[in-house]
Amino acid sequence: MELKVLYFGMIAEITNCQEEMIFLEQGSNVDQLENLLKDKYRKLQDLSFKIAIDKEIKSNIVLLNTKNEIALLPPFSGG
Template sequence: MELKVLYFGMIAEATQCAEEIISLESGSSVDQLENLIKGKYKKLQRLPFKIAIDKEIIANNVVLHPNSEVALLPPFSGG
């Protein structure tokens, strides 16, 4: 399956792109996606971020579905 992954803030700076299409096997989990992305972008191994699926921050053991919108979000600052 192919997923559109969006990058924001310092995550976009580390990947040098705002979005990309990532291919994963059907039934893959968020953990597997995160490991793939961290393997591709070594700088992300040192950066904190959350993963949102369809605009909702989720746990890492959630199974991904085709056509889901995935976003890597940097830490939020309040105000």
């Protein structure tokens, strides 16, 4: 299946793009997507980030589908 993934902040700098299409097998979950992206972009392995599915942080076992809005969110600084 083809998934559109959005990147923000330092993650967009690491990937050198703000969005891209990623291909995963049907029935893949958030954890499998994260592993694929960490393999593709080695600098993500050392970065703490969240993956939002349809604007919500979800469990890594949630199954993905082509209609999901997927975004990688960098660490937030608070204040």
